[in-house]
Amino acid sequence: MKRKGTVLLWRWRRNPLRRRSDVAEAWIGVAAWGALLVGVPAAAALTATGAASAMLRQAEELRPVAAEVTEDVPESHGLHGGRSPASVRWAGEDGAPGTGWTLLGPGTPAGTRVTVWVDGEGRVQPEPPPPAVAWAGGAVLGAAAAAGTGLAVVGLRHGARARLEARCRERWEREWAEIAPQWCRGA
The missing domain is CATH 2.40.50 (OB fold (Dihydrolipoamide Acetyltransferase, E2P))
Structure with a gap:
């Protein structure tokens, strides 16, 4: 019985069936998770504080x-x-x-x-909005920035994986076209 950790890390283990695209896909996943865990909260915090500060600064000028x-x-x-x-x-x-x-x-x-x-x-x-409304507006904009960043990361990961799979499929078809005639001659 295999351990779950072994199954999750199969792309990095030495294996005769492991392809470079498997390793690339694993690194894309690591990068996507890193962007989600760091980039999404950062986008939310920066947008929320920036928007709220701009609204409060505008209120100070009036x-x-x-x-x-x-x-x-x-x-x-x-x-x-x-x-x-x-x-x-x-x-x-x-x-x-x-x-x-x-x-x-x-x-x-x-x-x-x-x-x-x-x-x-x-x-x-x-x-001008009162401070509570300015911070609430900043929070809403921050949530929208977080959602947009998350969707962009997931979309980029999906696109990169689709491109890797297309390249693997092309390579497989090319190799099959070379090997298939040899098998048919022997029959």
């Missing part, structure tokens, strides 16, 4: 400003989650007037005080 709605927002349902674009104005830190557009609920009357988020150049930006 500042809230008290603004006033300049015209009534129509009662219609907007295309942006029930919100409609509205014109607003505010006084900048240097006293210079600023104007822009933001999304507000339908029916907001002119003169209503609202808070808008402004970047360093005075442009209205969407409200």
Whole structure:
């Protein structure tokens, strides 16, 4: 009765039936497992922290400003989650007037005080996500990166094995074409 470890390592043992392609296939498997065990978590961690950091950095660059709605927002349902674009104005830190557009609920009357988020150049930006949402978004992107990396590794391994098998099949057919006529002559 053979031990299980012996069966798993047959590609590396000396054996008259072992082919170079068997050894190559074994090394491809080792490389794929290494990429899965190291590359997938690394891709997930780097993507998650990078995305969350970018969202948090963007939030640090914005500042809230008290603004006033300049015209009534129509009662219609907007295309942006029930919100409609509205014109607003505010006084900048240097006293210079600023104007822009933001999304507000339908029916907001002119003169209503609202808070808008402004970047360093005075442009209205969407409200930045809170840190918990930024980290959750980073985690989702990290999971997607991990899945994509895993699929790429598995796909590359499958492609390499398919190429090895095709080369073995070609070699087998070539050798068979050389040997088969000799067998037929003897019959």
